[in-house]
Amino acid sequence: xxxxxxxxxxxxxxxxxxxxxxxxxxxxxxxxxxxxxxxxxxxxxxxxxxxxxxxxxxxxxxxxxxxxxxxxxxxxxxxxxxxxxxxxxxxxxxxxxxxxxxxxxxxxxxxxxxxxxxxxxxxxxxxxxxxxxxxxxxxxxxxxxxxxxxxxxxxxxxxxxxxxxxxxxxxxxxxxxxxxxxxxxxxxxxxxxxxxxxxxxxxxxxxxxxxxxxxxxxxxxxxxxxxxxxxxxxxxxxxxxxxxxxxxxxxxxxxxxxxxxxxxxxxxxxxxxxxxxxxxxxxxxxxxxxxxxxxxxxxxxxxxxxxxxxxxxxxxxxxxxxxxxxxxxxxxxxxxxxxxxxxxxxxxxxxxxxxxxxxxxxxxxxxxxxxxxxxxxxxxxxxx
Amino acid sequence: xxxxxxxxxxxxxxxxxxxxxxxxxxxxxxxxxxxxxxxxxxxxxxxxxxxxxxxxxxxxxxxxxxxxxxxxxxxxxxxxxxxxxx
Amino acid sequence: xxxxxxxxxxxxxxxxxxxxxxxxxxxxxxxxxxxxxxxxxxxxxxxxxxxxxxxxxxxxxxxxxxxxxxxxxxxxxxxxxxxxxxxxxxxxxxxxxxxxxxxxxxxxxxxxxxxxxxxxxxxxxxxxxxxxxxxxxxxxxxxxxxxxxxxxxxxxxxxxxxxxxxxxxxxxxxxxxxxxxxxxxxxxxxxxxxxxxxxxxxxxxxxxxxxxxxxxxxxxxxxxxxxxxxxxxxxxxxxxxxxxxxxxxxxxxxxxxxxxxxxxxxxxxxxxxxxxxxxxxxxxxxxxxxxxxxxxxxxxxx
Numbered sequence: 007x008x009x010x011x012x013x014x015x016x017x018x019x020x021x022x023x024x025x026x027x028x029x030x031x032x033x034x035x036x037x038x039x040x041x042x043x044x045x046x047x048x049x050x051x052x053x054x055x056x057x058x059x060x061x062x063x064x065x066x067x068x069x070x071x072x073x074x075x076x077x078x079x080x081x082x083x084x085x086x087x088x089x090x091x092x093x094x095x096x097x098x099x100x101x102x103x104x105x106x107x108x109x110x111x112x113x114x115x116x117x118x119x120x121x122x123x124x125x126x127x128x129x130x131x132x133x134x135x136x137x138x139x140x141x142x143x144x145x146x147x148x149x150x151x152x153x154x155x156x157x158x159x160x161x162x163x164x165x166x167x168x169x170x171x172x173x174x175x176x177x178x179x180x181x182x183x184x185x186x187x188x189x190x191x192x193x194x195x196x197x198x199x200x201x202x203x204x205x206x207x208x209x210x211x212x213x214x215x216x217x218x219x220x221x222x223x224x225x226x227x228x229x230x231x232x233x234x235x236x237x238x239x240x241x242x243x244x245x246x247x248x249x250x251x252x253x254x255x256x257x258x259x260x261x262x263x264x265x266x267x268x269x270x271x272x273x274x275x276x277x278x279x280x281x282x283x284x285x286x287x288x289x290x291x292x293x294x295x296x297x298x299x300x301x302x303x304x305x306x307x308x309x310x311x312x313x314x315x316x317x318x319x320x321x322x323x324x325x326x327x328x329x330x331x332x333x334x335x336x337x338x339x340x341x342x343x344x345x346x347x348x349x350x351x352x353x354x355x356x357x358x359x360x361x362x363x364x365x366x367x368x369x370x371x372x373x374x375x376x377x378x379x380x381x382x383x384x385x386x387x388x389x390x
Numbered sequence: 391x392x393x394x395x396x397x398x399x400x401x402x403x404x405x406x407x408x409x410x411x412x413x414x415x416x417x418x419x420x421x422x423x424x425x426x427x428x429x430x431x432x433x434x435x436x437x438x439x440x441x442x443x444x445x446x447x448x449x450x451x452x453x454x455x456x457x458x459x460x461x462x463x464x465x466x467x468x469x470x471x472x473x474x475x476x
Numbered sequence: 477x478x479x480x481x482x483x484x485x486x487x488x489x490x491x492x493x494x495x496x497x498x499x500x501x502x503x504x505x506x507x508x509x510x511x512x513x514x515x516x517x518x519x520x521x522x523x524x525x526x527x528x529x530x531x532x533x534x535x536x537x538x539x540x541x542x543x544x545x546x547x548x549x550x551x552x553x554x555x556x557x558x559x560x561x562x563x564x565x566x567x568x569x570x571x572x573x574x575x576x577x578x579x580x581x582x583x584x585x586x587x588x589x590x591x592x593x594x595x596x597x598x599x600x601x602x603x604x605x606x607x608x609x610x611x612x613x614x615x616x617x618x619x620x621x622x623x624x625x626x627x628x629x630x631x632x633x634x635x636x637x638x639x640x641x642x643x644x645x646x647x648x649x650x651x652x653x654x655x656x657x658x659x660x661x662x663x664x665x666x667x668x669x670x671x672x673x674x675x676x677x678x679x680x681x682x683x684x685x686x687x688x689x690x691x692x693x694x695x696x697x698x699x700x701x702x703x704x705x706x707x708x709x710x711x712x713x714x715x716x717x718x719x720x721x722x723x724x725x726x727x728x729x730x731x732x733x734x735x736x737x738x739x740x741x742x743x744x745x746x747x748x749x750x751x752x753x754x755x756x757x758x759x760x761x762x763x764x765x766x767x768x769x770x771x772x773x774x775x776x777x778x
Contacts, residue, residue: 027560028553056556061586065549068583071542072517072553078560080553098543103396164395202398204538204554206513206565211533213541214397220530223393397530404490404527404534412495432660433697435493435500437485455495458694471694 009185013144013176014039016183017083017109017169020151022053023191024107026081027198028073030058032066034088035121036173037111041083063088067095067108074104075212077203079155082106085173086113086120086127093131099166100135101228102213105158105200106166107151111173112274112325114358122359123173124325125274129302129334135228137167137235138303140273144181146254146300147171149246152186153254156195156242163235164201165228172275172325174359186250194249233304257301258309262288266295268371269314271339272323273299276362280323283367294371299335307342314339319349321374325356332380351379360384409436413456415471421446423468430460430469484512484536491534493526496693498683498700499572500526501657502599503534506570506681509664510595510671512537514566515558517551519575520544522606523599538565545579547571548587548596555592566671567594574604577613577638588647588676595670596678598640601685609688613638616708617759618752619739621688626742631752636759641680645717650675652714656682658700659711662723666713682709690738702733707760710767724771727764730757 018040031041047053060066066082073080110128114120141147154167243255277298287294324333336352356362424446431439438453461469486507493500516539518524524541527534542550547569576598604610611624615633620626624633641652651673655663670677686693703709711723734740743749
């Protein structure tokens with residue numbers, strides 16, 4: 007059913023439809039509307055969940071760890087500083103193979119303090135062993151929550167997932183969204199049924215420690231599970247498409263890619279701007295395309311290499327930077343294309359909420375074609 | 391046995407570890423002196439002291455670490471620590 | 477199938493605690509008191525480490541370890557989950573003093589403030605033992621640890637023991653108690669009471685550590701008794717913040733306790749430190765007054 011609704015509210019509604027039994031919440035801009043909406047649902051009886059107002063983010067995710075281990079579908083949301091405060095638990099939850107879904111309303115990392123959007127937060131934890139989904143718009147942000155629960159809880163996966171969407175840009179904007187009904191989601195998402203849980207009827211010890219004789223093997227199995235998730239993502243996406251029409255089976259998506267000579271690679275809401283810019287550039291006769299990455303972990307190296315085969319010039323946009331090196335997407339793309347002689351240029355942009363406009367995308371394409379990169383795009387040299 | 395997803399285990403395997411091999415001193419139980427109070431069983435950190443058919447007590451020497459708490463706490467001095475012959 | 481079994485050993489042999497370990501005895505007694513319908517949440521520490529080197533686990537009840545500081549938060553999540561599922565298992569947290577008095581303060585405060593239904597057992601061996609005997613907020617005054625060592629310029633730990641029971645009573649915990657492995661029946665009774673009291677309850681269990689404190693393992697119970705008999709470990713119960721039951725003692729001077737342990741040896745050798753010992757005696761005297769520890773003769777009628 008089509009609704010015009012705020013991104014945060016749509017996400018909260020999607021989570022509500024997934025029937026989590028335990029929601030733990032600590033407020034942080036720009037995620038607050040999500041947790042507030044969920045609190046409202048509980049208070050008005052439309053969400054039958056235990057809602058824990060924890061005292062910090064570390065507890066937010068820890069409560070999810072407990073609830074998930076005890077056999078409940080669980081949910082939390084955070085961003086930026088909060089995500090880093092719970093960073094220890096992020097690694098812990100993944101290693102314990104608990105299928106928790108957590109929304110990340112992407113926000114820049116301090117210092118300096120910033121409440122505005124970039125992707126540094128979730129990117130900084132790409133090593134932790136969670137699945138990472140990135141939404142282009144609020145429809146994706148919404149749908150990816152159903153997909154995430156479906157994929158995570160599969161016994162072949164059993165991993166937690168970030169569903170990332172740009173803070174303010176998506177979380178606080180109103181878009182027309184096709185919301186599923188409770189009946190729809192019940193059809194798509196089976197009841198949470200973990201292979202093991204904390205249960206006096208069948209005692210298990212969770213979270214034991216691993217000596218050097220075992221640790222490497224646990225990490226290998228974990229890595230295998232993250233990489234293997236691609237198949238379950240494809241399955242889950244195909245089923246979603248069959249029921250609801252929208253296709254999430256692929257980890258990447260091309261836009262006007264087939265004959266593109268210059269290709270932009272990007273993630274998240276910036277893709278919307280890129281698509282509009284591409285349409286205008288195409289009108290003017292340029293063969294430009296976009297490769298959108300929707301799943302960052304596992305990284306779709308093969309899919310990226312395949313999609314970029316025909317490109318003559320690649321501009322990778324990163325709303326993040328590994329300081330002292332490059333943007334995360336650029337590094338992954340270069341790795342995927344290793345051996346290729348095609349230039350891959352990295353543009354660091356949009357950090358801390360700096361707006362990116364269609365003309366910026368066109369300028370970047372122009373620079374890329376001239377071999378002008380890697381660089382911070384849009385630097386205000388007058389304030390340096 | 392396959393690696394358990396998430397580093398978990400069902401109960402039982404700690405018994406594979408026979409901590410009795412740690413012992414230097416071994417508790418020797420004199421059942422004549424024993425008043426069957428059960429204090430040794432209660433206080434053994436290994437939980438390896440069990441009641442026998444007569445109601446007296448004996449440790450499972452597979453696990454007894456020879457810590458000596460049972461001997462120190464027995465109200466009847468019915469337990470004596472002896473250096474173990476290996 | 478789990479059955480109510482009071483004589484069950486729910487903490488199995490084969491665990492890797494030091495011989496004579498107070499904490500392992502605490503684990504045995506607590507799980508015995510709690511019974512099989514219990515979910516145990518452990519923090520990182522000695523107990524977690526000596527009981528669960530993969531694939532060996534000593535726990536015969538459902539058990540979970542997440543991190544060092546978050547047992548109370550994990551327990552909060554489990555409690556919420558059980559509530560939603562309509563399940564009746566009880567939740568017992570087992571955490572050391574480092575996890576409780578120090579690194580876990582935030583999560584404990586939050587969980588107690590929210591009033592979750594669980595029992596928090598702190599096994600107090602008065603230092604970070606698993607990492608090699610470092611000082612914690614529970615380390616007593618003048619105890620020598622590796623981060624508060626006695627030396628030519630130091631008498632050891634400079635601060636008195638943090639009053640965790642009072643802090644948690646101030647959070648509105650309906651039942652708070654201190655206990656000791658020296659008195660196992662009392663300990664088990666308190667654990668049972670805590671488990672059966674709705675809301676967040678706290679039992680702090682004195683668990684002397686032969687390796688960390690410097691004494692022979694066989695002395696563990698005797699030393700735990702001396703801690704109580706000198707007034708340095710008051711054994712009491714608090715219901716809704718008021719002290720209701722106290723173990724009264726015929727008090728022994730603190731030196732009888734201090735001289736048994738290497739961690740206080742610097743107070744006696746190379747020479748006796750009377751000023752420091754007096755300071756520790758004063759702590760015991762204050763405890764005795766605050767909790768009414770001393771067995772008193774009835775007052776003369778005026």
